[in-house]
Amino acid sequence: MPDSFSVRPIGTLHTPWRKIGDCPRNGRQPDPAPLCTARVLPEYLEGLQSLDGFSHLILLYWMAPVKPFQLMFTPPFDTQPRGLFATRGPRRPNPIALSVVAFEGFDGPDCLKVRYLDCIDGTLLIDIKPYLATTDSEPNARMGWLDPHATRNDNTAKPCGPSTRC
Amino acid sequence: MPDSFSVRPIGTLHTPWRKIGDCPRNGRQPDPAPLCTARVLPEYLEGLQSLDGFSHLILLYWMAPVKPFQLMFTPPFDTQPRGLFATRGPRRPNPIALSVVAFEGFDGPDCLKVRYLDCIDGTLLIDIKPYLATTDSEPNARMGWLDPHATRNDNTAKPCGPSTRC
Numbered sequence: 001m002p003d004s005f006s007v008r009p010i011g012t013l014h015t016p017w018r019k020i021g022d023c024p025r026n027g028r029q030p031d032p033a034p035l036c037t038a039r040v041l042p043e044y045l046e047g048l049q050s051l052d053g054f055s056h057l058i059l060l061y062w063m064a065p066v067k068p069f070q071l072m073f074t075p076p077f078d079t080q081p082r083g084l085f086a087t088r089g090p091r092r093p094n095p096i097a098l099s100v101v102a103f104e105g106f107d108g109p110d111c112l113k114v115r116y117l118d119c120i121d122g123t124l125l126i127d128i129k130p131y132l133a134t135t136d137s138e139p140n141a142r143m144g145w146l147d148p149h150a151t152r153n154d155n156t157a158k159p160c161g162p163s164t165r166c
Numbered sequence: 167m168p169d170s171f172s173v174r175p176i177g178t179l180h181t182p183w184r185k186i187g188d189c190p191r192n193g194r195q196p197d198p199a200p201l202c203t204a205r206v207l208p209e210y211l212e213g214l215q216s217l218d219g220f221s222h223l224i225l226l227y228w229m230a231p232v233k234p235f236q237l238m239f240t241p242p243f244d245t246q247p248r249g250l251f252a253t254r255g256p257r258r259p260n261p262i263a264l265s266v267v268a269f270e271g272f273d274g275p276d277c278l279k280v281r282y283l284d285c286i287d288g289t290l291l292i293d294i295k296p297y298l299a300t301t302d303s304e305p306n307a308r309m310g311w312l313d314p315h316a317t318r319n320d321n322t323a324k325p326c327g328p329s330t331r332c
Contacts, residue, residue: 001290004172005228007260012167026301044259047237049249053310060226060262062171071213083215085294093210094173094292096226098264100302116301124167126260128251133307134322135192135282136266141299144219156300 007096009124011040011110013061015117025077026088027099027116028155036101036117038125040110048112048128056131057103057114062124063095077149086144100131116155173262175290177206177276179227181283191243192254193265193282194321202267202283204291206276214278214294222297223269223280228290229261243315252310266297282321 014037017023024030038059040048051057070091072081084092101114112128143150150156180203183189190196204225206214217223236257238247250258267280278294309316316322 001175001178004174005230005292006170007173007262008170009167010259026298028301044237044251047250048252049238049247050252050311051249053308053313054252055306055308056304058264060260060264064171071210072215081215083217084213085210086214086216086220086296088295088298092293093176094226096173096262096293098224098226098295100304126171127258127262129254129264130252130310130312131304131307132192132254132309132312132316133305134309134316134318135194137303137305137307138222138266138297139299139303139305140221141297141303142219142221143298143300144296145216146296146298147219150298150300152300 007062007126009062009126010044011038011125013038013059013117013119013123013125015119015121017120020120023120024118026151027101027118028153029151031153031155033115033155035104036114037107038112038114038128040112040125042110045110051103054103054130057101058129058131058136059099059101059114059125060127061097061119062126063090063097063119064124066090066095069093082145096126173228173292175228175292176210177204177291179204179283179285179289179291181285181287183286186286189286190284192317193267193284194319195317197319197321199281199321201270202280203273204278204280204294206291208276211276217269220269220296223267224295224297224302225265225267225280225291226293227263227285228292229256229263229285230290232256232261235259248311262292
């Protein structure tokens with residue numbers, strides 16, 4: 001097994017939050033959720049073609065600066081220690097965060113307008129993926145210990161209306 | 167901006183597929199979807215606590231060996247070139263794959279039973295996250311150019327029944 005792989009930034013995320021302490025618990029918690037942007041480096045712009053028509057994207061980004069990883073910790077909103085891999089906390093062996101964001105089009109060729117980010121301004125972007133309801137959406141998923149702590153507001157999982165396939 | 171970050175494997179994925187050419191397009195395409203496993207390295211086992219009660223997880227893994235990234239390509243099931251970031255193809259600047267998997271419990275302390283993987287046997291795992299319906303599930307998301315090509319079978323996005331909050 002190789003010891004490690006190398007990951008390179010492909011751009012930068014811009015959000016209203018300047019310090020980690022100001023960031024929301026997740027991108028759906030602020031209601032209304034502010035508009036944020038993802039600015040992609042010039043050498044990767046060609047890969048942004050064909051994004052029209054996707055309402056949601058998955059962004060992967062590097063959570064830095066973070067302290068060394070911590071396999072058990074007590075989340076700030078909880079009273080007992082939890083295993084790291086049962087949380088979305090930042091102190092992971094590989095501090096890669098994932099957000100499902102609403103994609104609201106381009107503001108210039110290198111700048112995606114998105115909603116539902118939770119990170120500090122200047123966070124480094126490492127991937128953009130199209131969100132596919134057929135493989136990524138499990139509206140009935142059970143959320144274990146996190147269920148009573150989950151964010152539930154106008155931004156969270158949308159009810160299925162008569163015009164949808166639910 | 168730093169040039170790169172280092173990512174380390176935390177375990178190995180075991181699937182029925184030995185060659186890339188044998189892998190399904192996505193983990194929901196095989197119907198029924200075979201049981202797969204995620205085996206976590208001893209030094210990270212403590213972080214697996216508190217996973218009981220989650221029905222789904224997000225696994226991040228390193229797609230290797232892959233060729234250099236390719237910002238435009240014609241997917242095998244399509245007829246025209248698409249921007250890489252509007253696809254889930256493997257030839258990315260950072261070849262990190264993401265699958266939303268069904269979690270079916272443990273087979274020993276280091277081994278998670280999961281369904282809906284799409285990668286070759288021996289693929290290296292880099293993160294495990296709990297799947298949260300309230301932030302990760304967008305059942306009505308529009309899928310742009312991929313819509314007519316999307317996988318739709320008994321494994322894909324579950325209809326919302328009377329017992330769910332949809």
